[in-house]
Amino acid sequence: MTLEEPVAASGTPALYYDRNFERDAAKLLPGECYVTSLDMVLVTVLGSCVAACLRDPVTRLGGMNHFMLPDTTQDESIVSQPTRYGVYAMELLINDILRRGGRRERLEAKVVGGGNVLRGFGAGTVGERNASFVMRFLKTEGIRVAGHDLLNQYPRKVYYFPVSGRLLVRELRSLNNDTLAQREQQYRKKIAGEGAGKVELFR
Secondary structure (H helix, E strand, O other): OOOOOOOOOOOOOEEEEEOOOOEEEEEEOOOOEEEEOOOOEEEEEEOOOEEEEEEEOOOOEEEEEEEOOOOOOOOOOOOOOOOHHHHHHHHHHHHHHHHOOOOHHHOEEEEEEOOOOOOOOOHHHHHHHHHHHHHHHHHHOOOEEEEEEEOOOOOEEEEEEOOOOEEEEEEOOOOOHHHHHHHHHHHHHHHHHHOOOOOOOOO
16 A cells, blocks of 8 residues: 655654554654544654644544653743744644645544653653643634543553544553653754744644
């Protein structure tokens, strides 16, 4: 099967065949976004980051992003607008759905993440800010939230099926958080240094 090209904020999601669900899959890392109309599963692992899953239930077109707000404890000259990256990640996802034929008034969202899992990095604050931001953004933009699983102290593995809107979330209570901590710390440094870019939100 030929898969559609992803739209990625940074990097390109890994594509593979998921034998458990017997369908093609895309695995998203921090900073990535993927939109599709194919009957596939979008997968990611979240610590203090948040994943927003959006779809148009009529066209059955949808996608997922995976993002974290920059840390406001850093130099304010580097992160003068801490929500800018979150806005960029959300607009990137919404814009691609609309560009492919989705309708804004039909969009529904499910959001996951914002956990307090990275001890010693102020991640509780980071996770709370991420969770608060995504809910506030969706309310401001008039996008219905069909479900959410936010905060808590455990990492999560997320499986999203854009065609049906099904969302599966598994708490990873036995996960070694060192790898997750390193990945999110690297991501935080990267977005603080490179900025978010500019994307205009379709209306």
